[in-house]
Amino acid sequence: METLKELAAASEQFDMVFIDADKTNYINYYNFILGNNLLRLRGVMCVDNSLFKAKVYLQETTDENGLALREFNQFVASDPRVEQVLIPLRDGLSLIRRVSVTSTCSRTENKITTDEVFHGVRGRSILDRMRLDGKVAYVTGAGQxxxxxxxHALGEAGAKVAVVDLDRDKAKAVAEELFLKGINAVSITADISQANDVQKMIETIVSKWGTVHVACNNAGINMNSVSEDTTVxxxxxxxxxxxxxxxxxxxxxxRVMLKQGYGxxxxxASMASLIVPHPQKQLSYNTSKAGVVKLTQTLGTEWIDRGVRVNCISP
Ligand SMILES: NC(=O)c1ccc[n+]([C@@H]2O[C@H](COP(=O)([O-])OP(=O)(O)OC[C@H]3O[C@@H](n4cnc5c(N)ncnc54)[C@H](O)[C@@H]3O)[C@@H](O)[C@H]2O)c1
Known part of the structure; x- marks a missing residue:
């Protein structure tokens, strides 16, 4: 308890807390940890021996530790600050996750607004809602x-990622990098200027993962020449x-996204779609990127009410 007080005074916060040993004080540790925000929201407390040789269930038990754990388990089960599961593994292990609730705020005198901003939409926080778990994404020009x-970003957010590039070795290397980070990835060699390659790319992804949710059409080239010398x-x-x-x-x-009503x-694009990055000589690049912006605006407008959102970024 002395250590906990020191950690609280230093405003420390933890993703995980493990409680063991002194059974009769479990409840005090638990309340101190939650009462002082030592466990961050969505953080987990693991509590050992929470079945205590089944004594928590014995009506006639006089065992001090068994009684303490029975009281502890009942308290946790009815505590709205957490959700919990008791795993019957060896001597019992409780996994207790901190969730956001209004009752913890009742001590304050301010009016608490318990809307989606407070609780998150369907209980999910903003960062949770931005995750891409279960989604299928591809990126063209992903070899470098x-x-x-x-x-990497899409994979870290939880998506499966198809790494597409003209350069087979580079695509393979990046897919390997993702795999090393625990991300489901596949490499696809394709020249995106060729309709057949693009069709095969989509078919490969759909046959492997069932669909496409996120498409990053990123591959682009810039050959640089003064305008009067730019060849056809x-x-x-x-x-x-x-x-x-x-x-x-x-x-x-x-086409895949419109069918499923989601994408x-x-x-x-490039900032060169809107401004001229003088003195760089890149007439065809600038003009083609202006086309990417108009392509995006047109598709974005045409498809928005069918569940498919089209945007571009301009580095
Ligand atoms: N780097 C910048 O400063 C900058 C600024 C504005 C816009 N952009 C745009 O961002 C995108 C990526 O830029 P970058 O700097 O990472 O480029 P990069 O040249 O470093 O990488 C481009 C990748 O695309 C691949 N590629 C080229 N042609 C392809 C094709 N036909 N089919 C499939 N893959 C192909 C290349 O093999 C390469 O791996 C491009 O569209 C570029 O125009 C870049």
Missing amino acids: GIGRAFA DEWDKTFNVNLRGTFLCCQAAG KIINT
Whole structure:
């Protein structure tokens, strides 16, 4: 208890607390921990021996520890600050999670507003609601740079991630990185400027994971040349990847998403779509990225009331 007081005075907070040993004081530790916010919201307390050789259930028991644990278990079971489960493992282990409740606030004189802001929507906090557990995502151009970072971010948020790139080795390496972090990942080699490749990419993802929820159409190229020397070949290559490729990906992923009435498409445009990053010489790049913004606006407007949201970012 002295240690707990020191931790509380230092405003420490923990994700996990383990309570063991002094059975008759379990309830005091427990109340001190919750009363002083030593356990953060959604944090878990593990309490050992909570069945105490089954003595907690024996009507006639006079065992001091058994009685203390019976009182403790009853107190926890009726405590609205937590949800809990008692696991009948060896001598019993209680897992107690802290949840948000209004009754803990009744001590304050201020009016407490118990709405979705307080409790979260359907009881889920804002960070929980931003998680992507169970979602299927792909990122094009994920073999390096911004796309690679997207792939890690989506995976860390809980999504399964298809790492798509023209460069087979780079895609494989990033999928391997994700796998090492415990993220379900697959690498796909595709040239997004080719309709067949894009269709195969979507089919591979759907056959592996059933669907697509999040599409990051990120692959792009910039060949840089002064405008008077920009060749038709450079113009076409740039447009084929940046604009045609983004269109093909939006359409192929969009068809799957429209069918299920759910999807998020995030295209990577560029600030060069709106401003001219002078003195960089990149006429075809700037113009193609302006096209990505208009493509995004048009699809976003056309598909929004069918459950598919289309946005772009402009690094
Ligand atoms: N880096 C920046 O400062 C910046 C700024 C604004 C916009 N952007 C945009 O962000 C996106 C990513 O930029 P980055 O800097 O990470 O790029 P990058 O060049 O580092 O990586 C792009 C990846 O895309 C892959 N790729 C190229 N063509 C492809 C194709 N046809 N099919 C599939 N994959 C292909 C490449 O192999 C590479 O792995 C691009 O669309 C780029 O235009 C980048």
